[in-house]
Amino acid sequence: MQQLRLEPIDKVQGTVNVPGSKSLSNRALLLAALAEGDTLLTNLLDSDDIRHMLDALQKLGIQYQLNEDKTQCLVKGNGGAFSCAQPVNLFLGNAGTAMRPLCAALAVSQGDFILTGEPRMEERPIGALVDALRQVGAQIEYQKNTDYPPLKIHGAALSGGKIEVDGSVSSQFLTAILMAAPLFTTDSTISIIGELVSKPYIDITLDTMARFGVTVENGNYQHFNIKGRQTYRSPGTFLVEGDASSASYFLAAGAIKGGTVRVTGVGSESIQGDIRFADVLENMGAKITWGNDFIEVTGAPLTAINMDMNHIPDAAMTIATTALFAQGTTKMTNIYNWRVKETDRLAAMATELKKLGARVIEGHDFIEVTAPESLQEAQIDTYNDHRIAMCFALVALSDTAVVINDPDCTAKTFPDFFQRFKSICVSNN
Numbered sequence: 001m002q003q004l005r006l007e008p009i010d011k012v013q014g015t016v017n018v019p020g021s022k023s024l025s026n027r028a029l030l031l032a033a034l035a036e037g038d039t040l041l042t043n044l045l046d047s048d049d050i051r052h053m054l055d056a057l058q059k060l061g062i063q064y065q066l067n068e069d070k071t072q073c074l075v076k077g078n079g080g081a082f083s084c085a086q087p088v089n090l091f092l093g094n095a096g097t098a099m100r101p102l103c104a105a106l107a108v109s110q111g112d113f114i115l116t117g118e119p120r121m122e123e124r125p126i127g128a129l130v131d132a133l134r135q136v137g138a139q140i141e142y143q144k145n146t147d148y149p150p151l152k153i154h155g156a157a158l159s160g161g162k163i164e165v166d167g168s169v170s171s172q173f174l175t176a177i178l179m180a181a182p183l184f185t186t187d188s189t190i191s192i193i194g195e196l197v198s199k200p201y202i203d204i205t206l207d208t209m210a211r212f213g214v215t216v217e218n219g220n221y222q223h224f225n226i227k228g229r230q231t232y233r234s235p236g237t238f239l240v241e242g243d244a245s246s247a248s249y250f251l252a253a254g255a256i257k258g259g260t261v262r263v264t265g266v267g268s269e270s271i272q273g274d275i276r277f278a279d280v281l282e283n284m285g286a287k288i289t290w291g292n293d294f295i296e297v298t299g300a301p302l303t304a305i306n307m308d309m310n311h312i313p314d315a316a317m318t319i320a321t322t323a324l325f326a327q328g329t330t331k332m333t334n335i336y337n338w339r340v341k342e343t344d345r346l347a348a349m350a351t352e353l354k355k356l357g358a359r360v361i362e363g364h365d366f367i368e369v370t371a372p373e374s375l376q377e378a379q380i381d382t383y384n385d386h387r388i389a390m391c392f393a394l395v396a397l398s399d400t401a402v403v404i405n406d407p408d409c410t411a412k413t414f415p416d417f418f419q420r421f422k423s424i425c426v427s428n429n
């Protein structure tokens, strides 16, 4: 196993341009494939999750051309659902943004499909999505365990109607149905059972669909009306915003260490809910300046917060390590679904924070973190979870070095994270 040792960092300052958003890259790629006309995607993210979507689209017969650094992609739209004469087997790694939306899109396509992924993907639930799609006649079978991938899908034309989906585990199930619903032969009303989690990701979905010519009537995130028999239309070009979750690590570094750090590529105009991470830093004491295309942070002494973080599940992990630099006890609530992501993130964060000497209380759906007097040097296990590797890099902003095990797991969404992190770090040794 590879290890990366980060020595204590004396100062952070500078500007970092963050790579394209994972959530937008995979949504735009799928809709460009389903759309009529060619779409040029720019500032596309080049990472494992996007590669899995691109490989899948190729196997589904979609033609596209990537430029040399894979940040531009010209997609030749299919003008409707996929159609494959031969059975197709798709390996989707651990990319939720590929597995869930493709499941719905393929249920309404022509052909036989198998969807598989990494071992952890076989532990990430998909039953609520399958149940919802079955209400309109989708033919989907579990290959191993009920409610989990791998899946076998026999695609067919589907009429819409009333669909109920459980929104309490992942918003990606609703996203998947929303994106497939225009391809149904009749109109649909999708209703949410339970409390919808990670709501801002639905705004990303609706905004992306609108850019491809499909509007959805949103009844207060409880009911969604969508017309059937529609065709997505290419917007011509689609600029992918910088990733707001990726921005969180640099913003937190600025907040903790007192210098000024600017993140470009994402700003006040962003559609991504994770830009609200900057408000959390502001509540903790940092100074934030917003531009249309940038967020800048200047550090100040930080104080702990007690906050519901359901709206920013990914960036919230960065608050768990920022808490190591805050006065008091930070409590982050309503984050049960951390347990069904790349790893059980509540358990993993608690284990790793304790290695540093922090006092941690792990609840069913919350975590409380109190910083120790001084941090202990530790080797951080990353559980094949990119965000654990990235958020624990912040530990090096203390007087203590930190070792990150398997740092390359950041490839899921941010392959050159550690290079960009070092670009804002100033060290005396």
Ligand SMILES: O=C(O)C1=C[C@@H](OP(=O)(O)O)[C@@H](O)[C@H](O)C1
Residues within 6 Å of the ligand: 022, 023, 024, 096, 097, 169, 170, 171, 172, 175, 197, 198, 201, 313, 314, 337
């Ligand atoms: O739709 C999306 O792009 C995402 C939704 C969120 O998942 P949940 O809705 O499962 O919380 C988020 O954690 C994930 O990284 C990306």
Ligand SMILES: C=C(OP(=O)(O)O)C(=O)O
Residues within 6 Å of the ligand: 094, 095, 096, 097, 314, 341, 342, 387, 413
């Ligand atoms: C939860 C995440 O990924 P996924 O899109 O696979 O759900 C994440 O990136 O933090």
